[in-house]
Amino acid sequence: GAVVSQHPSRVICKSGTSVKIECRSLDFQATTMFWYRQFPKQSLMLMATSNEGSKATYEQGVEKDKFLINHASLTLSTLTVTSAHPEDSSFYICSARDSGTTSNQPQHFGDGTRLSIL
Amino acid sequence: AQSVTQLGSHVSVSEGALVLLRCNYSSSVPPYLFWYVQYPNQGLQLLLKYTSAATLVKGINGFEAEFKKSETSFHLTKPSAHMSDAAEYFCAVSGAGTASKLTFGTGTRLQVTL
Numbered sequence: 157g158a159v160v161s162q163h164p165s166r167v168i169c170k171s172g173t174s175v176k177i178e179c180r181s182l183d184f185q186a187t188t189m190f191w192y193r194q195f196p197k198q199s200l201m202l203m204a205t206s207n208e209g210s211k212a213t214y215e216q217g218v219e220k221d222k223f224l225i226n227h228a229s230l231t232l233s234t235l236t237v238t239s240a241h242p243e244d245s246s247f248y249i250c251s252a253r254d255s256g257t258t259s260n261q262p263q264h265f266g267d268g269t270r271l272s273i274l
Numbered sequence: 275a276q277s278v279t280q281l282g283s284h285v286s287v288s289e290g291a292l293v294l295l296r297c298n299y300s301s302s303v304p305p306y307l308f309w310y311v312q313y314p315n316q317g318l319q320l321l322l323k324y325t326s327a328a329t330l331v332k333g334i335n336g337f338e339a340e341f342k343k344s345e346t347s348f349h350l351t352k353p354s355a356h357m358s359d360a361a362e363y364f365c366a367v368s369g370a371g372t373a374s375k376l377t378f379g380t381g382t383r384l385q386v387t388l
Contacts, residue, residue: 162317190375199364199378200318249317251376262308263376265317 158184160252162266170274171242177235177269179250185230186252190263191223194247206233230255240273247271276301276367280379288387293337293352295382297365300346305367307348308376309339312362321363324348335359360386 159182167175179189187208192200204225205213212225222244224236233252237244247270251263281296299305306325310318322333329341339350348365365379 160317197383199380202375202377205375247315251318262320262323265310265319267317268315270315 158252158254158264160250160264160266162250162269164269165267166270166272168272168274169240172239173273175237175240175271177237177248177250177271179233179235179252179266181231181252181254181264184252184254185256186233187230187255189227189233189250189252191225191233191235192249192251194249194268196247200249203235208233237271240271242273245271245273276303276305276369276377278365278367278377278379280363280365280382282382283380284383284385286385286387287355289357290354293350293355293359293384295350295363295365295384297339297348297350297379298346299348299365299367301367301369303369306369306374307339307341308366308368309333309337309348309350310364310366312364312381318364321350355384355386357386357388360384 161180163178189206191203194200203218206225206227208227214220227233249268251265253263277300279298308323309321312318321337322331324331324341332338337352362381362383364381366376368374368376
C-alpha cells in the first residue's frame with residue numbers, strides 16, 4: 157500500500173530555533189501534499205496545501221512566513237517552522253494522495269511529528 | 275462548503291459489544307467520505323471510504339459503514355469490539371479531485387472495557 161514517511165517523529169528544541177519537517181511519499185508520486193496541525197485531544201486542522209513546483213496554498217489564519225512549505229519534487233514536501241515559540245508546540249501531520257490514480261483515492265498520512273518548544 | 279459532525283466525543287463499549295460511531299456530513303457536491311483511526315502519537319490510518327459506489331462499505335479490522343443520503347449520515351459500525359479497537363476515530367469528507375481538501379470531524383474516542 158501507499159506509504160508516507162514523515163521525519164523526524166519528535167523534536168524538542170529551544171525557543172527561537174527553526175525546525176524542518178520532511179514528508180515523503182515512498183512508493184508513489186504526489187503533486188499535492190497536505191500539512192495538518194493537531195492539538196491534544198482535538199481534530200486535525202489543515203494548515204496548507206503543498207503543490208509541487210509552485211507556491212503552497214495556506215488556510216486562513218496560518219502565517220505563511222512562519223510556516224514555510226517547499227515541495228521541490230513529486231515525492232518530498234518540507235514544512236519549516238521558523239523561529240519557533242512554545243505556542244508552536246503541537247503534533248504536525250502530513251498527507252499525500254497518489255497523483256497517478258483516480259480522484260477518489262484517499263489521502264495517506266505520515267506518522268506525525270511531535271514538536272515541543274521549550 | 276463541506277462539514278462533518280461526529281456525535282459523541284467519547285464512546286465506551288464492552289468487549290464483544292456492538293460499536294457504533296456516528297457521523298453526519300454536509301456537502302454542496304457529491305461527497306467522498308472516509309473513516310480514519312488514530313492510535314496515540316501516530317498518524318491516521320484509513321479504515322474505509324465511500325466514493326459513490328456501493329452504499330455499504332466494508333473496511334479493515336471488521337469495520338463497515340453505510341452511506342445514507344437521505345439522512346446525510348455515514349455511521350461506522352463493528353459487530354464485536356476488541357480491546358485493540360480502542361483509539362480515536364475521525365470521519366472526513368472531501369470532494370473530487372486529487373487536490374481536494376479533507377474536512378475532518380472532531381473525532382470520537384472509543385474506549386473498550388472488559
